[in-house]
Amino acid sequence: MQQIELSYLITPRRRVGRALIGNxxxxxxxxxxxxxxxxxxxxxxxxxxxxxxxxxxxxxxxxxxxxxxxxxxxxxxxxxxxxxxxxxxxxxxxxxxxxxxxxxxxxxxxxxxxFDDRTHVLSLQASHDDALMLLRSHAAGSARLQLDIQFSGSVDAISALNQGRCTMAGFHTLESAAVGSHTQRTYQPLLKPGIHKLIGFARRTQGLIVAPGNPLALRSLADVARLQARYVNRSIGTGTRVLLDELLDAAGIDGDALDGYGRSEPSHGAVAHAVAAGQADAGLGLESAARAAGLGFVPLAHERYHLACLKSALAHPATEALLVLLRGAAWQHRLGTLAGYESAASGEVQSLSALLPWWQFKSKKKKGSAP
Missing domain, CATH: 1.10.10.10 (Winged helix-like DNA-binding domain superfamily/Winged helix DNA-binding domain)
Structure with a gap:
């Protein structure tokens, strides 16, 4: 049996009398x-x-x-x-x-x-984020900016930026991550001072997505492990998986202690769906995803969501249009309507050390030691 493939031509004008689809x-x-x-x-x-x-x-x-x-x-x-x-x-x-x-x-x-010189397109690979989806529609409607977003894990997104496969990468980190933390070990090898710049985007809350009313009274990851609650994880390479491992390290809990640590879902929405469907008791995810699904939520951590780009990309018209949009009152108000989100240095271009607290550190020398 023969297969049919469709194709199209770009012409200055549609030619009169031509078939709707030419072959x-x-x-x-x-x-x-x-x-x-x-x-x-x-x-x-x-x-x-x-x-x-x-x-x-x-x-x-x-x-x-x-x-x-x-x-x-x-x-x-x-x-x-x-x-x-x-x-x-x-x-x-x-x-x-x-x-x-x-x-x-x-x-x-x-x-x-x-063909419209007033419209710009910005390619972006990013860790899944509800605010980014909101920004895409806001930008298209008010700023003549089209965000070509491909969602992937945070690590994959930055790797895509470094390989030239996108203009900007979205990733998120724990606000209080310390020197030597899992967060630092994951992201520092991917980012280079003088080459990368970070653009502030949002502050957001992550925590346990649970059934309505939180029937198991879960208050922490320790509770999840102790009660052997059915857990649903995020994939390796995602920022939320990095966050989970960070929180487990801080609590002294081994990942294997979570019943379901090896089971993963591709997005916050998928985690919420698993809980709503009764397939899991809890999963780490966004407050906005929990509220949208009518589920309970136990806040565990505040994060900063960053947009990373090469320093050279700051002069691109699409990047400039994005910065203007992020700094605007209309966008910051709209961001504030999303559960668990607030504006934080939105649209501000900063160095790695300014937004990543673990970036800037020096070994302290003892008095009297050799220089």
């Missing part, structure tokens, strides 16, 4: 039918006879059926199979005309942005 083979067959010879069909399409003949033979070999009949020097006609192909194409175009027109309109609207 080179159907254009060849229609031209042969109308003009009665391969040479005349080639002239009408502004193609060479050799090209048209070669294409017809290539398709005949692919299909295993003749497309054109007629002896040399006589009028060329479509074979029965060629006629059936044209008929099938006309039937499909007629049935799908409304959907095809809608697809045309959607494509034209999307590509219109590429």
């Amino acid at each position: 080179p083979l159907m254009a060849l067959l229609q031209a042969v039918r109308e003009h009665g010879s391969i040479s005349a069909a080639a002239r009408s399409l502004e193609l060479s006879y050799r090209h048209v003949w070669g294409e017809l033979k290539r398709w005949e070999q692919s299909f295993g059926h003749a497309l054109v009949t007629g002896e040399k020097g006589r009028r060329a006609q479509l074979s029965e199979f060629g006629d059936k192909l044209l008929w099938a194409e006309r039937q499909a175009q007629a049935r799908l005309a409304p959907q095809i027109e809608a697809l045309h309109a959607d494509l034209e609207r999307a590509f219109a942005l590429a």
Whole structure:
């Protein structure tokens, strides 16, 4: 069975009389039918006879059926199979005309942005965050800025930035992470002073997402371990997994003590769904995800969500548009409406040491020691 693949062309204007979806083979067959010879069909399409003949033979070999009949020097006609192909194409175009027109309109609207000098597109890989999704719609509606966001783990996001696969990376860290912490060991090798800059975005709360009313009376990760509550984790490489391991280290709890430490979900929403569906008793996640699902929430930690970019990207028009947006009162008010979020140095460009408390440290020398 043959497969159908769709493609499109970008032209200065839509040509009158063209099919809603063009196909080179159907254009060849229609031209042969109308003009009665391969040479005349080639002239009408502004193609060479050799090209048209070669294409017809290539398709005949692919299909295993003749497309054109007629002896040399006589009028060329479509074979029965060629006629059936044209008929099938006309039937499909007629049935799908409304959907095809809608697809045309959607494509034209999307590509219109590429030709609009007032609109900017910023590619961003980021740890999953509800405020970023809110920012995407806010930016598109008020700042002529399109955020092309691909959600991944925090570690993967920064790696993508360093490999040139995006302009900006979103990641989050515990506010009170100390020198030598799991947080530092994870992120410091990925970020370089003088090369990377951090843009403040938001302060957010993470904690235990639990069933409504918190029936197990969970107040900490220690409670989860002690009661053998069914836990649902986030994937390795995500910022929330780093946060969990940080909190477990601080509490002196081994990950294996959590029933479900090895079970992971791809997002905060997925963790909330697992709890809501009764598949888990608790999982570390965002307050906004818990509230949106009508679940209980036990706050455990405050984080800062950062946007990282290369220093050279600060001069890009898309980055400048983002900074203006983040500093605006309209965005900061909208951010404040999201449960567990508040503005914190939003839109401020700072060095690594200014936003990461564990970054700047020096070994203290004892008095009288050699310099």
